[in-house]
Amino acid sequence: xxxxxxxCAALDEADGLADIRHRFALPEGVIxxxxxxxxxxxxxxxxxxxxxxxxxxxxxxVRSWNDAGWIEAPRRVSARIARLIGAxxxxxxxxxxxxxxxxxxxxxxxxxxxxxxxxxxxRDDFPTDxxxxxxxxxxxxxDAVCAxxxxxxxxxxxxxxxxxxxxxxxxxxxxxxxxxxxxxxxAHAAGALILWDLCHSAGVLDVGLDAAxxxxxxxxxYKYLNxxxxxxxxxxxxxxxxxxxxxxxxxxxxxxEPFAFAREFIAAPGIDRLxxxxxxxxxxxxxxxxxxxxxxxDLAAIRFKSRALGDVFIRLFGERLGAHGFTLxxxxxxxxxxxxxxxxxxxxxxxIQSLIARGIIGDFRPPDxxxxxxxxxYVRYTDVFDVVAAMDEIMARGEWNQPRFLxxxxxx
Amino acid sequence: xxxxxxxCAALDEADGLADIRHRFALPEGVIxxxxxxxxxxxxxxxxxxxxxxxxxxxxxxVRSWNDAGWIEAPRRVSARIARLIGAxxxxxxxxxxxxxxxxxxxxxxxxxxxxxxxxxxxRDDFPTDxxxxxxxxxxxxxDAVCAxxxxxxxxxxxxxxxxxxxxxxxxxxxxxxxxxxxxxxxAHAAGALILWDLCHSAGVLDVGLDAAxxxxxxxxxYKYLNxxxxxxxxxxxxxxxxxxxxxxxxxxxxxxEPFAFAREFIAAPGIDRLxxxxxxxxxxxxxxxxxxxxxxxDLAAIRFKSRALGDVFIRLFGERLGAHGFTLxxxxxxxxxxxxxxxxxxxxxxxIQSLIARGIIGDFRPPDxxxxxxxxxYVRYTDVFDVVAAMDEIMARGEWNQPRFLxxxxxx
Numbered sequence: 001x002x003x004x005x006x007x008c009a010a011l012d013e014a015d016g017l018a019d020i021r022h023r024f025a026l027p028e029g030v031i032x033x034x035x036x037x038x039x040x041x042x043x044x045x046x047x048x049x050x051x052x053x054x055x056x057x058x059x060x061x062v063r064s065w066n067d068a069g070w071i072e073a074p075r076r077v078s079a080r081i082a083r084l085i086g087a088x089x090x091x092x093x094x095x096x097x098x099x100x101x102x103x104x105x106x107x108x109x110x111x112x113x114x115x116x117x118x119x120x121x122x123r124d125d126f127p128t129d130x131x132x133x134x135x136x137x138x139x140x141x142x143d144a145v146c147a148x149x150x151x152x153x154x155x156x157x158x159x160x161x162x163x164x165x166x167x168x169x170x171x172x173x174x175x176x177x178x179x180x181x182x183x184x185x186x187a188h189a190a191g192a193l194i195l196w197d198l199c200h201s202a203g204v205l206d207v208g209l210d211a212a213x214x215x216x217x218x219x220x221x222y223k224y225l226n227x228x229x230x231x232x233x234x235x236x237x238x239x240x241x242x243x244x245x246x247x248x249x250x251x252x253x254x255x256x257e258p259f260a261f262a263r264e265f266i267a268a269p270g271i272d273r274l275x276x277x278x279x280x281x282x283x284x285x286x287x288x289x290x291x292x293x294x295x296x297x298d299l300a301a302i303r304f305k306s307r308a309l310g311d312v313f314i315r316l317f318g319e320r321l322g323a324h325g326f327t328l329x330x331x332x333x334x335x336x337x338x339x340x341x342x343x344x345x346x347x348x349x350x351x352i353q354s355l356i357a358r359g360i361i362g363d364f365r366p367p368d369x370x371x372x373x374x375x376x377x378y379v380r381y382t383d384v385f386d387v388v389a390a391m392d393e394i395m396a397r398g399e400w401n402q403p404r405f406l407x408x409x410x411x412x
Numbered sequence: 413x414x415x416x417x418x419x420c421a422a423l424d425e426a427d428g429l430a431d432i433r434h435r436f437a438l439p440e441g442v443i444x445x446x447x448x449x450x451x452x453x454x455x456x457x458x459x460x461x462x463x464x465x466x467x468x469x470x471x472x473x474v475r476s477w478n479d480a481g482w483i484e485a486p487r488r489v490s491a492r493i494a495r496l497i498g499a500x501x502x503x504x505x506x507x508x509x510x511x512x513x514x515x516x517x518x519x520x521x522x523x524x525x526x527x528x529x530x531x532x533x534x535r536d537d538f539p540t541d542x543x544x545x546x547x548x549x550x551x552x553x554x555d556a557v558c559a560x561x562x563x564x565x566x567x568x569x570x571x572x573x574x575x576x577x578x579x580x581x582x583x584x585x586x587x588x589x590x591x592x593x594x595x596x597x598x599a600h601a602a603g604a605l606i607l608w609d610l611c612h613s614a615g616v617l618d619v620g621l622d623a624a625x626x627x628x629x630x631x632x633x634y635k636y637l638n639x640x641x642x643x644x645x646x647x648x649x650x651x652x653x654x655x656x657x658x659x660x661x662x663x664x665x666x667x668x669e670p671f672a673f674a675r676e677f678i679a680a681p682g683i684d685r686l687x688x689x690x691x692x693x694x695x696x697x698x699x700x701x702x703x704x705x706x707x708x709x710d711l712a713a714i715r716f717k718s719r720a721l722g723d724v725f726i727r728l729f730g731e732r733l734g735a736h737g738f739t740l741x742x743x744x745x746x747x748x749x750x751x752x753x754x755x756x757x758x759x760x761x762x763x764i765q766s767l768i769a770r771g772i773i774g775d776f777r778p779p780d781x782x783x784x785x786x787x788x789x790y791v792r793y794t795d796v797f798d799v800v801a802a803m804d805e806i807m808a809r810g811e812w813n814q815p816r817f818l819x820x821x822x823x824x
Binding site for chain 2: 059140252
């Protein structure tokens with residue numbers, strides 16, 4: 001006999017993170033498995049943003065840069081994110097978008113290997129990462145080379161021409177997790193530097209950048225960090241590179257003395273040199289507020305639950321969905337999987353639409369991937385049960401076959 | 413006899429823009445002349461942001477990208493800004509910060525002049541502009557050259573090596589206004605392209621990019637556009653360049669089909685190719701909402717009042733402040749002046765602090781500049797009278813000489 005909803009309820013009962021869910025304002029009747037696209041809103045964010053807009057901006061005006069501490073906000077947010085990615089707070093900058101930060105760090109990394117000519121990336125990584133690697137290579141007069149996706153092929157491509165290896169930590173379609181220590185060590189053995197994209201891992205895994213001796217990383221504020229739509233991104237530079245790293249977007253906030261308005265650009269001594277222009281303060285302060293949802297939450301507990309949710313999902317998939325033509329598009333081994341389970345189905349788009357109509361929000365990635373983000377802070381074991389049961393029912397009843405579910409529109 | 417407060421009140425009475433001031437939530441007892449640092453909050457912004465946070469994000473979640481129209485927000489904001497800078501809406505992108513957009517457009521412009529080796533900029537322009545020009549030149553292997561500040565010297569430096577001339581439209585210290593048609597024509601006569609920084613002119617002048625045949629421009633959302641702290645910036649590309657311009661920050665939102673997640677980067681056919689990553693939506697939607705303050709306001713009326721406010725300020729300065737050791741740091745001729753009057757005084761820092769203590773907010777720029785932004789949408793002629801009268805009084809009473817006003821701290 002298969003796993004029951006009662007068994008899942010018992011897992012929720014025993015879940016040490018179960019109470020954290022109450023920190024989020026999840027709408028009634030919705031099961032939200034799309035935190036890898038946009039995280040839900042922590043409950044305390046609206047009061048903070050009201051204060052920022054209606055008091056700090058409205059009454060404080062320009063004085064709030066000092067009086068309300070806006071000018072230090074990027075550093076405060078950095079400290080909160082650093083803990084979640086295994087870094088110290090002086091190694092993390094919060095600024096701009098993931099893509100912009102990627103460009104900064106690719107150029108910075110290439111400048112540390114001036115005798116090398118290749119920016120290497122993985123064949124199946126997120127499109128923006130590919131586009132930016134190719135563009136950075138063009139600007140610098142270097143070669144962008146892709147290899148993999150097989151790990152051995154990727155590592156085999158690390159030769160003496162490679163300046164930087166840019167890798168996505170967790171694949172945005174399959175949820176496959178790349179072994180950070182292994183790839184980092186391989187890059188270093190070849191004399192290259194490594195740059196990790198943590199968009200789909202920060203906030204749901206026990207990311208250990210310092211422990212893996214990573215060089216650089218970027219990541220997203222609006223997915224599993226729940227910072228709100230388009231929240232600022234982050235950039236990590238290992239402490240050993242901080243004194244020498246030179247990034248190309250040399251805006252005034254990256255200056256050693258931004259308010260001196262000096263003629264010459266002198267980079268800030270530490271991680272602040274990753275800053276460029278004035279940060280979008282409403283979005284940045286929403287991210288700061290949202291990160292309080294992680295207060296007191298242990299990374300080991302997050303990783304334990306992210307894996308357990310995936311294991312339950314895959315077990316239920318095996319028991320109930322294989323017969324409907326679904327196949328598993330994620331690694332079965334929890335060690336190799338991020339906090340996500342993806343299924344493939346030729347009718348994937350219509351099935352996702354049917355689920356959304358039932359209040360179960362996952363998302364679809366072409367050509368046939370149904371993607372379910374399992375954020376340990378607010379997803380329950382019973383949610384996982386319910387989504388699999390719903391798919392079983394949708395297929396058994398032919399619900400996906402309604403005309404309104406069949407025509408693709410813009411999806412995010 | 414000098415100009416009286418009654419005469420200024422009569423000018424307010426006759427001012428066709430006087431009612432627009434009620435669109436702003438200006439705190440009681442404050443005269444705000446620092447819109448060139450951070451614009452004040454339009455009254456209707458809080459309700460919009462509450463809805464964005466507490467309904468669109470909280471309840472709509474990822475569905476709001478389509479259902480609440482987030483995905484089209486950059487284009488909606490572009491259309492509003494285009495009107496204020498003399499462009500068509502398909503020539504303006506809203507994205508990232510001014511500095512990041514400057515980098516994009518400098519690289520894009522240089523690529524249109526592949527046989528030329530110099531990025532030219534003006535000696536006294538805003539520091540970020542200098543830093544980014546120098547960095548873009550370094551990345552591209554070109555030379556950054558500065559000339560001026562004298563207009564003839566600047567134009568004289570335009571030779572056959574110059575790919576791009578990057579100029580600040582209104583000087584951030586003096587408020588001096590560069591003649592856009594003259595410099596643009598001179599750049600073109602030399603075969604170069606021109607890039608204007610409109611940070612201190614968009615929203616307070618009748619900027620005419622298309623009329624001047626400008627090539628590129630960038631500008632700020634949080635100064636005279638009143639979009640809130642760190643609001644997204646804008647970038648302008650003249651229609652004739654749209655089909656060929658290639659910028660280096662090739663993030664997914666600049667792709668022709670962002671949601672296809674294609675392997676190859678194919679730039680969006682029009683201005684959307686200036687986009688990079690996901691925009692900070694709270695800050696972007698605050699900017700959109702704030703721009704409604706310009707509804708129905710004519711650019712000619714804005715320019716008329718910006719000049720008249722400055723003329724009144726300078727007349728009152730001549731009558732009341734010359735004897736206290738102030739000198740005029742802005743052009744006396746309204747034709748050559750942006751929407752700002754700056755004075756110089758060796759005790760400038762202490763005088764600005766004394767004014768702030770009286771609720772009159774201007775700002776200080778080293779070494780000795782007192783800067784007063786005269787935004788026609790909310791500054792009154794009587795405000796101008798009151799600030800000059802206050803400075804007269806502060807000097808006559810020696811108020812600036814209080815210890816609490818004498819020690820510089822961080823200023824923004």
